[in-house]
Amino acid sequence: MEQLPVDSLIRNGFVITMDTGRRCLPNGAIAISGGRIVDVGPEAELLARYRADQVIDAKGGTVHPGFIDTHVHFMNTARGALPDTLETGTMMNVLRRWWDLSDLADERAATMLNCLEMLSNGTTCFLEAGTLKYADAAAEAAAELGIRGFIGDPFLWDLPISDGVYDMSRAARDLDRSLGLLGGQLKRNTAEKEPLIRGCVVVFGLGSASDELLLAAKSVADANGAILTMHQSFDHHDAGADAARLGKRAICHYADHGLLGENMTFSHMNDLDPDEAKLAAEAGVTAVWCPVTSMNLGAQAAKHARHLELRRHGANVSLASDGVASGCRYDVGFQGLVALLGTRAKGDGQQMTAMDVLELATIGGAKAVGMAADLGSLEPGKYADIVIRSTDLPEAHPWSDPVQSLVYNCGSKSVDRVIVNGVLVWADGHPQLVDAAKAYDEARRSHLRMLERLDMKPRWQPDRPQSNGLT
Ligand SMILES: [Zn+2]
Incomplete structure (x- = not known):
């Protein structure tokens, strides 16, 4: 069987589809092309069916809709x-x-x-x-x-x-x-x-x-x-x-x-x-x-x-x-x-x-947001907006119920990689398309400018007690 070309393929994930049957796929995979999901299914089937430019290893972590x-x-x-x-x-x-x-x-x-x-x-x-x-x-x-x-x-x-x-x-x-x-x-x-x-x-x-x-x-x-x-x-x-x-x-x-x-x-x-x-x-x-x-x-x-x-x-x-x-x-x-x-x-x-x-x-x-047909679940035809969770943290173990794990125990601490429109935009604790340090610096500068405009002082300074004149 000739393999079909796709942009990327996520493999080795526990895929929570959130489709109408709430299907979960251990050893699941997702094929992506042109920013949309092409296929979702068992890894063995998708690896045989598709030839991907990029293969993303979910490392056994939970994969769910953004x-x-x-x-x-x-x-x-x-x-x-x-x-x-x-x-x-x-x-x-x-x-x-x-x-x-x-x-x-x-x-x-x-x-x-x-x-x-x-x-x-x-x-x-x-x-x-x-x-x-x-x-x-x-x-x-x-x-x-x-x-x-x-x-x-x-x-x-x-x-x-x-x-x-x-x-x-x-x-x-x-x-x-x-x-x-x-x-x-x-x-x-x-x-x-x-x-x-x-x-x-x-x-x-x-x-x-x-x-x-x-x-x-x-x-x-x-x-x-x-x-x-x-x-x-x-x-x-x-x-x-x-x-x-x-x-x-x-x-x-x-x-x-x-x-x-x-x-x-x-x-x-x-x-x-x-x-x-x-x-x-x-x-x-x-x-x-x-x-x-x-x-x-x-x-x-x-x-x-x-x-x-x-x-x-x-x-x-x-x-x-x-x-x-x-x-x-x-x-x-x-x-x-x-x-x-x-x-x-x-x-x-x-x-x-x-x-x-x-x-x-x-x-x-x-x-x-009026996009039920395009977002919210991992199904063919929908946008590839996907979160891959890490299992490499104490809260994720012993791993048994992935839904309970991410809601009660791990929270956003386990967010490892984030894909929007088929593009990896967050990985290893950092954005992939912009410079985080620059963004943080601009936010800090804006914070200080605004305090000055409002005649307020930064609340925490090493040389004085906590106060900004409001209390
Ligand atoms: Zn509001």
Whole structure:
């Protein structure tokens, strides 16, 4: 039998396909060509069937679809700038000013650092939350290091937010401005090029959009086969303000106005009443679960959040890291473990499993970004976005259940190699397409510039006690 040529072939892996049968293949292999998966199967069969330009030895490690982080703000250059004693309102106000004063170089540095962190944790695709100002520079930075992602319309809003902490000078709260920018990022979605960085429609949310803006955004998303994503129902204050303004609960209002559907990706969804949960599930919307942010910012509604119930009744649920100060790490596996532990702490019998975490992080994420046919599992025809795990660490032994191992025990520590679009982009603890040291240096310089602009000092200096004037 003549062997078929392929670009690369991953062999000697324990392949978790995440296909509909949740097939796992010990001694599995994956053939890749043109950035997509050609075949998945037993190693002996694929080695006989294909002649690969490059053979990648998974060294017996777990191989799984890349994680998808479905709500991220590129701001981790602010990491460590604030004491962890600040109350939420004060912290958000400092971060709002950080956002306001960031220039193009700062946003580029933050994007690069965020994307490096995501890749290192096995995330191969992100959904940016619509809070960039220099979207082209950010898209360029992300594409340079080879991650896949979606960038959204920047700060579209035309109503005040109930808690006031998001009042910003960089983006006027204005309907005409928002309508003018709406759908602008969809320019990236050219079918011929199959770009790594695509655009989607984003409205900021949290009650900051009029019906006119929301309806226009939904219409643009529908017309372009894109998703529309927004913050929604984070806690009692914004959900309550929505209900007071609209005369009914927000999701019920959206159902009345044709604003639900499978291309709606709502971030948070902590504060839903039973009617809203039913409508959201029936419409098949995505609820983006950001458990660490909810805990860290003390969202009281999250204690009674209905993500598992939503999922059971037909909604899609995905995972996300959200922002730097709230989400702690741009690490979907970490978010999934915290979500799982939260369900167990409740003790209501609705426990998540390690496989649930993997589903939310892969298949759930793919649906959330509108690419269920192209991402989320290792199947022929899908993009080759793949994580190879190492077995060379104590937490990986004695190796028995690969899914439990990666969720409970190893976390991102076992991420060894990351492939996006068929290209090796992370290996041996380093990005393969960009210089990490340069990116870290630019992030540090941006951090110091921002502190100066905000009249703050670095928190830790060898010659003085921990302080930056905020406490
Ligand atoms: Zn957010």
